[in-house]
Amino acid sequence: MSLSVTEKSYLYNSLSSSPSVRPDGRLDYQFRAIEITTDFLTSSNGSSRIIASDGSECIVSIKSKVIDHTVLQPDDSLVEVTLDISGQRDDSPMVESISSLLREVYSKTIDKKSLTLTTKYSFKLYIDVLVISTYSNPISLISMAIFSALNSTYLPKLVSSFDDIEVEELPTFHDYDMIKFDVNPPLIFLVIIVGNNVFIDPALNESEIANNSLIITWNDNKISPPIRSLALNDTYCEGFKPQLLQRSMELVEKCANGITAMLQDDK
Amino acid sequence: MNVQDRRRLLGPANAKPLTFNTLTTSNESDELKKTVLKNEALEVALHTGFVSNSNGSSLVEVKDVANSHHETSLITSVYGPRAIRGSFTSQASLNIQLKNGSLEKYSSSQLKEVGNFLTNIFKSVINLPRYAKSGIDIFIYLIYDKEIQSNEKSDSTNSITSILPHCITGITLALVDAGIEIIDMAAGGIYKGNVFAFIKSGEEIIGFWKDEGNREDIMNSIDNCKKQYDEYKNMMLTYLVDKENCKAN
């Protein structure tokens, strides 16, 4: 969707003024409301469906498979992420960039130990992400969906012995009991820079006039790599002052714990 | 040579093998290829305007022991601004693609991501509104890329990060060679896995990429990257001025 020149200049002036006014009146660190449904896919180990107030929607399914981790290459990961965004080709720059970033984030942050079953076998997690509809960059929404899905993931309980180096046996599992997958997944935030101001979770019209934006990963209660700058539009792209990078990170630090707590909270 | 091969359709029996004239290397281009800097830590060679079917091209060869620990050589070619099909656009659409050279080192999705990142950077460098209804395509060909084994522990595992500054240098030079309007000379630096791209004498960041390290490094590495930005920018400027002088003589 393209906005008119007058709309863009109104939005730009509102967001870059001091104090700033967002088009929907949000505070600079405030997110749009979301709705999350977890555990709705009975055939997967964990699942979530997330709907943002602008109608963006994303489904995540997590499945596991037992593999022999001794034959893995050092680069091979125990987590595989696939991404599908409806209406976008799989080789479009947006899909490729986001899936490459997701792979980078989740293969590094999910602890291999938490997936290890025995000395020989491990679980391999398949995270399948389907973005049903999206209006602005969906990266933040996807990370929240994966977060909720991983937090509602239950893996089969191992009943055979942990040490199977000497005895050649395949791991066997309990018929009913599942163990909650204990993990503290990362979150990815999108911060836009407009003039001298920074805002979290931009709506579509805000993205259209952003001078620049940053993808910031939050893992283990702190900002961690990967961090990227990203241009969300073609017309308002500009450089930004180094202080704004600092301010963006402070903004994420300000709200990240609140988001994590809200997402983990089982109510 | 004239052995009969029944499996193929051959020419007449008295056909002679095809021979080419020996290539006469043009002295001109050799002169223009400049080793602009050479010291123990950093060695850079720049060259522009040698891909004749493109509108602008550049070769960047860098051996960087101090920061990126990489020996890299890449060719950038710029095609455009050229007419695009489809509906009206009020400004040029930019597209940057990376290609592996002889060694298939990086996965295609990694290259796409880097290409996309570079596109994002150059959206704020190229004066796109000057070129309505057109497209600018930039291709980067990674000829050679090798990690330099250093004594210190190498802090780069994902080496695609370390070629980013060189890609930026290459694109900037190729854009200048193509005569496409840019707002400022863009260049970047790398320090502890943080890549910063700057314009306007380092006052404005146009791109930031970080794949490893921690949060504390970020602000500290800005100054270091700025130093590299100045270095690369000066190299490009000296090279371009020298080239103009060469032409004038």
Added chain:
Amino acid sequence: MSDVISITKKSGSFQKFNWSDDIERSLNKSIYHKNDEMDIDSDEDEDEKDIDTLTSGATTSTNNSTFNNQQIVTPGELVTDDPMWMRGHGTYYLSNMTYSSVAGAVSKVNRLLSVLPLKARYSPETGDHIVGRITEVGNRRWKVDIGAKQHAVLMLGSVNLPGGILRRKSENDELQMRSFLKEGDLLNAEVQTLFQDGSASLHTRSLKYGKLRDGIFLRVPSSLIVRSKNHTHNLPGNVTVVLGVNGYIWLRKTSQMDLTNDSSSTNLNSSTASSTQGPTGSINTNSISITRLEEESSWRIYSDENDKNITNNLRKTISRYTNVIRALSMGEIGITKERIVTGYEASMAFPNIGSLIELNNMQTICEDVINAEKMRGNAI
């Protein structure tokens, strides 16, 4: 609830319905705005008695009384087996039986039986005041997205051309169409005619139509906007809203022109009420409008410049109105000037405009609007 984000959580299969809650709410929702249209219909054409509604025998819902004897049907449902009815939109006919092809309310006007869908794309009608966005600049015409099934057409001949009072279009104008209106531009216009295929042809040959400036855009389902005489309203707080019949809404700073439009209409009313004002007043307003015509039809009507001094407070007010309209749309309450103003007043209970995006607060506003109407006695 944290002020960073509001999250609604559910668990388990989402196909499961909570009948008592969800269905009832959605049914209630649909009633609020459907009745509005009914009201308007009855206002417009006097033959109210002809609007006949079927007695709802089939529906077994508990709150039948709230249906106002309106029948809600679903696709494929038998509406009537009486062959006397003419079949209108939203119905089909199989061996003398009339079935519904959409989900909505049955409407019967004289012998015409049609089903008005609860939610559907906007279908343009001549005279509609709409807001649209240019999608394409073509040969002597613009294509305009108005949220209907086809793009509308705005002919070069149906816009006010810059440079003096009404004049004929020239070849020069054809060449610089993009300098009047280009892709992405928003405008308000009136539906002039409908083509055979149901697509609309627009015109902006009035000073109240044209390029939109000084504000923000939002869209709501078109079923929530009630067709009325006036679609441009000046709201308290120096804000003007253009409620396009197609559900596209523009909120802007009240301009000088909005004020004169408003005052001239009130003047008219007051002059009929009190004839003591004398003729001088009316001459005065006339002369203003003539100079304005010349002024406004210059290049300025196509300017891309916003008003230079839109204060921060005004921007906040516009954001607040945006959120109020979104809340009304969430509650599926028909959007009228009165309800926006009531909602705006109710929203003052929340000093932080950003908190209005939360579901609970939206519901509070909707309830306040409905209660206020009940108090005033024009409840629905």
